[in-house]
Amino acid sequence: MTATLTPEAPAKRGGRLRRHRSTLVVGIGLAVAVLVVLLAGGAGVRSAALDPDNPDPAGAQAVARVLEDQGVDVTVVRSADALDDTEVGADTTVLVTSTDQLGQSTLDRLVDHTRGARLVLTEPGRGPTRALGLRADPQAVTFDDAVAAGCADPSYSGLAVAVDDGVEYDVDGGCFRGGSGALLAEPRPDLWLLGAGEALSNDQVLRADNAAVALRLLGGRDRLVWYVPSLDDLVADDGVSLQTLLPSWLRPALWLAAVAVLALMVWRARRLGPLAVEPLPVVVRAIETTRSRGRLYRKAGDRAHAAAILRGAARARAADRLRLGSRPDPDTLVRDLARHTGRSVDEIAALVGPTAPAPATDHDLITLAERLAELDEEVRRP
Amino acid sequence: MAITGRVPLLLLLGVAAVVLRPEQGTVWLWVLAVLLLVAVDLALAPSPATVVVERPPVGTVRLGHPASTRLLVGNQGRRRVRGVLRDSWQPSAGPEGDRHRLALAPGARAVLQTTLLPRRRGDLRALGVTVRLRGPLGLAARQRTRPVPGTLRSLPPFESRKHLPSRLARLRELDGRAAVRVRGQGTEFDSLREYVRGDDVRSIDWRASARNRTVVVRTWQPERDRRVVLVLDTSRTSAGRVGDVPRLDSAMDAALLLAALAARAGDRVDFVAGDRRVRSRVRAARSRGVAGTLQEAMADLEPVIVEADWAALAGAVTGLGRQRALVVLLTPLEPSAVEEGLLPVLPALTAHHRVVVASVRDPALEQLAAAHGTLDEVYDAAAAHRSLGRRLHTAGMLRALGVDVVDADAEQLPPALADHYLALKARGLL
Structure with a gap:
């Protein structure tokens, strides 16, 4: 029973390496992935919707590229300062995407700077429209079919826009009118609100006449300034989203916490050795066979058999009690029982006699069992 | 890791x-x-292989009593090791405090002790020792599990030992050491002594009295040096549980009490346990330590799901000696198993020996037979009456063959069997 363990021979080392090969591969793969993300992160690809440098389905790189090919001078600006530095004149269209990032101050600077130019805002919400002093309530809607232009402006005549979700502006006039307003509204001269922002996205631009509408709306002037506003430009007084109120380190800290939780799980999940197993004994209840025999009687509904057994057992007990030997004559037994209990011979014979009829219903069987038990009690009483 | x-x-x-x-x-x-x-x-952590673990033999303990196992741990590496060691046992061994802190300088040794409280009869085994050694920074650890065999033998509890004193007192009465001296069949001449009032006048030895000035009586003692063979059935029928205890364990209890009693009475006790084959055999234990010897022999017996081969077991009984013996068959009175397996070989046994069948009765059967509230219960009661009837019939057949049947509840079987033995001894029927 004494076992001595010597340090393992080095020959086993190779085996251990092979055994943990999958773990090694996964670990190295993870490390490489982390490195790649670290090195490649922030290399000019943007992820915001309708961003001119975003090649994803939700981006708008396609429209930007096509406009450039059509000879439009596309300038992308990503901050209010950069916009201020860009020359904007009457030959310029200023397109603003990510309008939810606009605040009062950036909007004011935008309007100030783009005086005289054509200004296109994609899907501005209630905040920007109010800030601009427009009476054009935005209403989010979903569409099943393309929406025809149906407006006086000849540049869109005969065209149709197809988008899944859009924003309709409750104004007079405007093009691509739906139930609650127009998808393309011009509430003020040279200020366009484009409710069908999806029409510019990479994956929807080819639907219906989306491309034509985009080109005519944005390619009408020689230059296009594509302004992607940033929350960083907002000043303290602006009404801003919750995100800007939170400290900037919160998101990375949450990531770190998630990794820490993962490490916690790894720490707690590692058992100190394998589970202790118990060779389990066979558990058989001795009464099991009898119970299953009872269930068998029940299933077969064999009242006659059950009643015969119960009567036989009652006779055997009574014979034992009245000291009539192990195999008494049934008639003698019935007679003696009747004398002992003071009941009539017929009644006793109908109850325990070997020729007594089998119970007709389940209820009769229960009654029989009860009356046999009563009889047994009476016989026991001296 | x-x-x-x-x-x-x-x-x-x-x-x-x-x-x-x-x-x-x-x-x-x-x-x-x-x-x-x-x-x-992790790379700097010492290898768990540098820790050497040995286990001295664990030994034997009665079920329900605490035992302990020791591990001798030594650090054979050249560096200090720190970490945890777990001595893993199967759960029914009841290990407590099986995790130990390790802090060993190079070359140092330590003794780690784990308390065990067995909850199950039989051989309980150690499953392995896991060593986890931390690196110098305490961030990562290397871990390895390896087998360090160890077995704790947990003996049958012998609950019925509480009945032993009263039965021994009855034995002493038979023995003639107490005031009442009985002369009768099955007793042998012990000695002569002076007559005192109260002695049976029939036991006066007139010839000896004639040579003396006082009246002398003969004293008698019960016959000694008889053989008792205990046959423990470990087949499928012994696996059935009455209450929560397998019939086998109750039968063991009865066998232990009878063996202890018979050994004190000066009889030799043989023991055979088996089902299809003989699993355990003890020959001619007659010292006071017979209960311990039998407990040792019974420790690792478990019920097996096979039919008993009574011919083989009867052969084993015969192989123990031709001398007339009291053969106690500890087997449940299961009608089909008894009728098909035991009955054919019984005549050969009864021809040479006095045979007693000791069976654990299931009180649940009578409760089942007495219930008659619902339809299910009535059908169950019918089934129970049928089972009881067949048991009675089987017992009758056994008695017809000259076999005594002791059928009692698990708690009552050991004293009932002991009483039956004393009755046989008093009547000199051994």
Whole structure:
């Protein structure tokens, strides 16, 4: 029973390496992935919707590229300062995407700077429209079919826009009118609100006449300034989203916490050795066979058999009690029982006699069992 | 390998770095740095193979009594080791405090003790020793499990030992050491002594009285040096549980009490246990330690799901000697098993020996037979009456063959069997 363990021979080392090969591969793969993300992160690809440098389905790189090919001078600006530095004149269209990032101050600077130019805002919400002093309530809607232009402006005549979700502006006039307003509204001269922002996205631009509408709306002037506003430009007084109120380190800290939780799980999940197993004994209840025999009687509904057994057992007990030997004559037994209990011979014979009829219903069987038990009690009483 | 709780803490410390430089890249750099530290720590951790573990034999203990096992641990490496060691046993061995802190200087040795409280009869085995050694930084650890065999033998509890004193007192009455001296069949001449009032006048030895000035009586003692053969059935029928105890364990209890009693009465006790084959055999134990010897022999017996081969068991009984003996068959009175297996070989046994069948009765059967409230219960009662009837019939057949049947509840069987033995002894029927 004494076992001595010597340090393992080095020959086993190779085996251990092979055994943990999958773990090694996964670990190295993870490390490489982390490195790649670290090195490649922030290399000019943007992820915001309708961003001119975003090649994803939700981006708008396609429209930007096509406009450039059509000879439009596309300038992308990503901050209010950069916009201020860009020359904007009457030959310029200023397109603003990510309008939810606009605040009062950036909007004011935008309007100030783009005086005289054509200004296109994609899907501005209630905040920007109010800030601009427009009476054009935005209403989010979903569409099943393309929406025809149906407006006086000849540049869109005969065209149709197809988008899944859009924003309709409750104004007079405007093009691509739906139930609650127009998808393309011009509430003020040279200020366009484009409710069908999806029409510019990479994956929807080819639907219906989306491309034509985009080109005519944005390619009408020689230059296009594509302004992607940033929350960083907002000043303290602006009404801003919750995100800007939170400290900037919160998101990375949450990531770190998630990794820490993962490490916690790894720490707690590692058992100190394998589970202790118990060779389990066979558990058989001795009464099991009898119970299953009872269930068998029940299933077969064999009242006659059950009643015969119960009567036989009652006779055997009574014979034992009245000291009539192990195999008494049934008639003698019935007679003696009747004398002992003071009941009539017929009644006793109908109850325990070997020729007594089998119970007709389940209820009769229960009654029989009860009356046999009563009889047994009476016989026991001296 | 394993990591310690310091790793998540260290990762959380990175929040400070993130506050100073709030960028996503900081997170990954920090995680990478921690991973690197863990890897370095793991590489520097001593190998668990440098810790040598030995286990001296554990020994034997009665079921329900505490035992302990020791591990001799030595550090054969050249570096100090720190970590945890777990001595893993099967759960029914009831190990307590099986995790030990390890801190060994090079060449140092230590003794680790684990308390065991067995909850099951039989051989309880150690499953393995896991050693987890931390690296110098306490971040990562190397872990290995290896077998360090050990067996704790847990003996049958012998609950019925409480009945022994009263039965021994009855034995002494038979023995003639008490005031009442009985002369009768089955007793043999012991000695002569002076007559005192109260003695049976029939036991006066007139010839001896004639030579003396006083009246002399003969004293008698019960016959001695008889053989008792206990046959324990470990077949499928013994696996059935009455209450929560297998019939086999109750039968063991009865066998132990009878063996202890018979050994005190000066009889020799043989023991055979088996089902299809003989699993355990003890010959001619007659000292006071017979109960211990039998407990040892019974310790690792478990019910087996096979039919008993009574011809083989009867052969084993015959093989123990031709001398007339009291053969006690400890087997449940299961009609089909008894009628098909036991009955054919009984005549050969009864021809040479006095045979007693001791069976554990299931009180649940009578409760089942007495219930008659619902339809299910009535059908169950019918089934129970049928089972009882067949048991009675089987017992009758056994008695017809000259076999005594002791059928009692699990609690009552040991004293009932002992009483039956005393009755046989008093009547000299051994």
